[in-house]
Amino acid sequence: MRQKIVAGNWKMNKTLEEANILASEIMGMVADEVKGDVKVVFCTPFPYLLPIKNMLGNNPRISVGAQNCSEHESGAYTGEVSAAMIKSINVPYVILGHSERRQYFGEDGKLLAKKIDVSLKHGLTPIFCCGEPLEVRERNEHESLVKQQVEESLFHLDAASLQKIVIAYEPVWAIGTGKTATAQQAQEMHGVIRKHIAGKYGQQVADSISILYGGSVNAGNARELFACPDVDGGLVGGASLKSREFTDIIKSA
Numbered sequence: 001m002r003q004k005i006v007a008g009n010w011k012m013n014k015t016l017e018e019a020n021i022l023a024s025e026i027m028g029m030v031a032d033e034v035k036g037d038v039k040v041v042f043c044t045p046f047p048y049l050l051p052i053k054n055m056l057g058n059n060p061r062i063s064v065g066a067q068n069c070s071e072h073e074s075g076a077y078t079g080e081v082s083a084a085m086i087k088s089i090n091v092p093y094v095i096l097g098h099s100e101r102r103q104y105f106g107e108d109g110k111l112l113a114k115k116i117d118v119s120l121k122h123g124l125t126p127i128f129c130c131g132e133p134l135e136v137r138e139r140n141e142h143e144s145l146v147k148q149q150v151e152e153s154l155f156h157l158d159a160a161s162l163q164k165i166v167i168a169y170e171p172v173w174a175i176g177t178g179k180t181a182t183a184q185q186a187q188e189m190h191g192v193i194r195k196h197i198a199g200k201y202g203q204q205v206a207d208s209i210s211i212l213y214g215g216s217v218n219a220g221n222a223r224e225l226f227a228c229p230d231v232d233g234g235l236v237g238g239a240s241l242k243s244r245e246f247t248d249i250i251k252s253a
C-alpha cells in the first residue's frame with residue numbers, strides 16, 4: 001500500500017503571521033476531521049520552516065518541506081540554502097524541479113540530478129516534479145518529455161535510493177491556471193511514469209513510489225483525481241493557502 005501524501009506548496013506567499021494562522025487552522029481541522037493515514041506536508045518559504053515546524057510539534061500527520069535546495073554542499077554561494085541546513089533543522093521534505101524553478105531559474109535535468117543526490121545524502125525526501133508545457137502536449141510529445149525528465153534526474157539512482165523519492169506530475173499548463181488535467185489525463189501520465197520506472201527497476205519498486213498530481217487541484221476536483229489508481233495524492237499550490245479548502249482536499253485523499 002503506497003503512502004498517500006497531500007503537500008501544500010505555499011510558493012512565495014504569506015507573511016509569518018499569516019503563515020502561522022494558516023498552519024494552525026489546518027492543524028486544528030486535520031485533527032478534528034481527517035481520518036486515515038494521509039501524510040500532510042506544508043512546503044513553506046525558508047524563513048517559516050522552523051517556526052511552523054515548532055508550531056506543529058510532534059504532530060504525527062503533518063510535517064514541513066522546503067521548496068528548493070542548493071546542489072552544493074556548502075560554501076560561497078550567497079543566498080543559497082543547502083540540503084544539510086534543511087536537514088539540520090529536521091525538515092524532512094524538499095521539493096525539487098518545480099516547473100517554476102525550471103522556467104525562471106533555468107534548472108535542468110542534470111542540475112536536478114545533483115540536487116537529488118545531495119538531498120538524499122543528507123537524508124531528505126525529495127518531492128521531484130516533472131511535467132510538460134502546453135506546446136509539448138499539443139505536439140503530443142508529453143509522454144516522451146516526462147519520461148526523459150524522470151530518466152535524466154532519477155535513473156542514475158540505485159533502487160533503494162529511488163524508493164526514497166516522491167514524484168509529482170505537474171503539467172505546466174495546469175499550474176495556477178484553473179485548468180486541471182482530467183482524471184483520465186492524470187491517470188494516463190501517472191501510469192506512464194510508473195511503467196517507465198518498472199521498466200528499469202521492476203514492478204515492485206515502481207509500485208512502492210508515491211506519485212502525486214499537481215496543477216489546479218481544488219476541493220471540487222481532488223476526490224476524482226485522487227481516486228485514480230496511480231494517483232497517490234497531490235501537490236497543491238493556490239488552494240493550499242486556504243485552510244478550509246486545503247483540509248477538504250486532504251479529506252479527499
Ligand SMILES: O=C[C@H](O)COP(=O)(O)O
Pocket residue numbers: 009098170174175176177178214215216217235236237238239
Ligand atoms: O506545486 C504546486 C503546483 O505548482 C500547482 O499549483 P496550483 O495548485 O496553484 O495550480
